[in-house]
Amino acid sequence: MKRYFGEYGGQFVPETLMRALSELEEAFLNFKKNMDAKKELEYYQKNYAGRQTPLYYAKNLSSRIGCRVYLKREDLLHTGAHKLNNTLGQILLAKFMGKKRIIAETGAGQHGVATATAAALLGMECVVYMGKKDMERQSPNVERMKLLGAEVVSVEKGSMTLKSAINETLRDWVKNVQTTHYLLGSAVGPHPFPVIVKYFQEVIGKEARKQILKAESRLPDSVVACVGGGSNAIGIFSGFVKDSVDMIGVEAGGESLELGKHSATLTMGRPGILHGALSYLLQDEYGQVADVHSISAGLDYPGVGPEHSYLKDIGRVRYDACFDNEALEAFRLLSRLEGIIPALESSHAVGYVIKHSELFKDKLVLINLSGRGDKDLGIIASLEEKNV
Amino acid sequence: MCKKGIYLVCDYPTKDSFFEAVRVCDDFNMDFLEIGFPFSDPVADGSIIESAAFDVLKKENVNNFIESTKEVKKLFRNKLYIMTYANIVFGCGMEKFAAAVGFVDGLIIADLPYIESRRLKNVLNKYGINLIHFVTPESSCADIDKIKKSSNDFIYFVSTRGITGGAFSLDDETRKKVIYTKQNSKNDVIVGFGIQNKDDIKEACRYADGVVIGTQAVKNLKSGDFYSFVRDLV
Ligand SMILES: Cc1ncc(COP(=O)(O)O)c(C=O)c1O
Numbered sequence: 038m039k040r041y042f043g044e045y046g047g048q049f050v051p052e053t054l055m056r057a058l059s060e061l062e063e064a065f066l067n068f069k070k071n072m073d074a075k076k077e078l079e080y081y082q083k084n085y086a087g088r089q090t091p092l093y094y095a096k097n098l099s100s101r102i103g104c105r106v107y108l109k110r111e112d113l114l115h116t117g118a119h120k121l122n123n124t125l126g127q128i129l130l131a132k133f134m135g136k137k138r139i140i141a142e143t144g145a146g147q148h149g150v151a152t153a154t155a156a157a158l159l160g161m162e163c164v165v166y167m168g169k170k171d172m173e174r175q176s177p178n179v180e181r182m183k184l185l186g187a188e189v190v191s192v193e194k195g196s197m198t199l200k201s202a203i204n205e206t207l208r209d210w211v212k213n214v215q216t217t218h219y220l221l222g223s224a225v226g227p228h229p230f231p232v233i234v235k236y237f238q239e240v241i242g243k244e245a246r247k248q249i250l251k252a253e254s255r256l257p258d259s260v261v262a263c264v265g266g267g268s269n270a271i272g273i274f275s276g277f278v279k280d281s282v283d284m285i286g287v288e289a290g291g292e293s294l295e296l297g298k299h300s301a302t303l304t305m306g307r308p309g310i311l312h313g314a315l316s317y318l319l320q321d322e323y324g325q326v327a328d329v330h331s332i333s334a335g336l337d338y339p340g341v342g343p344e345h346s347y348l349k350d351i352g353r354v355r356y357d358a359c360f361d362n363e364a365l366e367a368f369r370l371l372s373r374l375e376g377i378i379p380a381l382e383s384s385h386a387v388g389y390v391i392k393h394s395e396l397f398k399d400k401l402v403l404i405n406l407s408g409r410g411d412k413d414l415g416i417i418a419s420l421e422e423k424n425v
Numbered sequence: 426m427c428k429k430g431i432y433l434v435c436d437y438p439t440k441d442s443f444f445e446a447v448r449v450c451d452d453f454n455m456d457f458l459e460i461g462f463p464f465s466d467p468v469a470d471g472s473i474i475e476s477a478a479f480d481v482l483k484k485e486n487v488n489n490f491i492e493s494t495k496e497v498k499k500l501f502r503n504k505l506y507i508m509t510y511a512n513i514v515f516g517c518g519m520e521k522f523a524a525a526v527g528f529v530d531g532l533i534i535a536d537l538p539y540i541e542s543r544r545l546k547n548v549l550n551k552y553g554i555n556l557i558h559f560v561t562p563e564s565s566c567a568d569i570d571k572i573k574k575s576s577n578d579f580i581y582f583v584s585t586r587g588i589t590g591g592a593f594s595l596d597d598e599t600r601k602k603v604i605y606t607k608q609n610s611k612n613d614v615i616v617g618f619g620i621q622n623k624d625d626i627k628e629a630c631r632y633a634d635g636v637v638i639g640t641q642a643v644k645n646l647k648s649g650d651f652y653s654f655v656r657d658l659v
Binding site: 050204208325 | 464465466467468469471472475487510511512513514515516535536537538539540558559562563564565568583586588
């Protein structure tokens with residue numbers, strides 16, 4: 038298997054993890070060929086997770102902004118985000134490998150919940166690392182993980198967000214590599230993780246392509262998705278990458294595009310090495326990883342999946358930023374207009390389309406609504422107190 | 426033969442006490458020094474080295490580390506290595522970094538496994554800097570053979586599955602791997618991770634050519650007990 042996308046990717050990890058990574062790659066290749074495993078995954082996707090998810094024509098939003106907007110409703114997937122696609126796949130892969138203990142990082146808590154859910158389903162031990170700051174701002178998901186039987190470890194070092202949670206999960210993995218599968222939640226990390234996560238998220242793009250062809254008898258003009266590490270985006274983009282369809286990845290512009298105030302890695306970063314891969318990275322001139330910010334915990338990350346770096350460099354996908362306030366506005370607008378409360382992460386994709394509605398005038402636009410916003414009500418309430 | 430090396434976090438806890446520690450290592454004729462260049466996300470390190478790194482990063486950057494390491498070169502007569510993470514070298518530009526540190530014997534990059542090492546190695550070769558490879562309890566004999574063949578400086582044997590700052594032990598399997606690594610090796614095999622005291626050194630050197638002591642050295646330097654700590658090692 039190729040370890041790189043163009044010049045991006047690779048396996049920049051301590052030597053101790055190399056055997057586990059090559060075993061994972063081999064197991065994944067066998068898993069893909071195994072018909073029983075495939076059937077089992079399809080069974081859970083359909084009967085447990087609720088696939089396929091609907092493609093919904095957002096009539097009210099469309100008439101408000103003057104283009105035709107379809108939403109791929111990953112928010113309706115069990116546990117409320119696209120993350121379960123990957124965790125169901127990887128937990129079956131972990132079982133296939135005979136691993137009994139699962140560890141994961143989480144930012145927004147959606148991946149943590151999806152991992153805890155899959156682990157409960159298969160009766161595996163589950164430990165989730167989460168930055169202290171994220172545990173505070175996404176507390177409903179902390180409660181959910183505990184109910185699901187996972188141990189949630191508060192990470193109180195460094196940025197205390199997703200980045201520190203990944204550091205701590207990697208440290209756990211180095212110690213327990215013989216018994217433990219690291220169920221990584223986005224299309225990031227050392228090879229083969231970006232390939233594995235994409236494989237399990239491709240279902241979004243496959244379904245969406247069929248659904249839009251059925252509804253409109255044509256492909257969309259644009260496909261838009263938010264990009265944290267890039268898993269929901271790579272999932273939906275994969276369905277259209279060979280078509281002449283415009284694709285846009287929306288990153289978190291945070292408060293402004295000054296270093297430290299955003300998480301717009303592809304928009305503002307340069308290549309660097311973090312968490313096992315060479316990819317775009319927000320860093321200072323001396324190679325230290327920069328502090329980042331986003332109102333959304335799931336996008337608050339200085340790195341990005343290596344395939345996105347490649348897609349940017351070859352010009353196949355355009356990446357741009359949506360600011361905190363624009364995402365908030367979209368969050369509120371979609372709730373009012375369509376009765377759909379989106380996750381703050383997904384609100385960045387919606388916010389981008391709203392802000393640039395003139396670009397999309399009369400166009401057919403497909404937005405990946407990667408998750409629902411119940412987890413974000415605390416953030417919204419505290420902003421309302423401050424009158425934002 | 427039992428070589429002893431000390432790992433110090435560059436400029437920690439202060440520039441002065443860091444240089445003083447280097448002098449102590451020279452006085453007690455330590456065989457080598459590893460100078461740690463702090464990185465914001467040191468995934469191979471436990472909390473003692475990590476928090477030392479964060480401390481230093483509040484006021485300094487890699488240019489300061491390079492300047493201090495030049496001073497170290499003047500104060501310390503034996504071998505000198507830099508230990509850091511891939512993005513410090515990559516983020517500076519590999520050529521630029523290598524050109525600036527051409528005076529050290531080698532580089533140790535905690536998140537650069539053998540499989541990813543070729544590009545950097547080609548650059549370092551031009552400047553006469555060696556790249557140190559790791560062998561771990563997870564390495565197969567085939568892995569070890571490759572690493573033995575392509576090493577031109579010591580081989581860093583990581584004693585346990587884990588991060589820096591743990592306890593020292595060599596299980597049966599691992600001991601066999603150390604012995605295998607040393608067999609017909611043209612280079613020294615140095616054991617690191619978890620070495621705390623004279624007993625650990627003795628145990629490691631039954632099988633290996635030497636040890637490196639990191640977390641305990643950093644801890645004792647911080648608490649002011651560095652001199653007696655190093656004295657008691659020899
Ligand atoms: C709903 C939702 N969307 C998007 C993301 C961002 O991750 P990714 O870019 O991997 O899709 C998250 C991460 O937590 C999320 O919860």
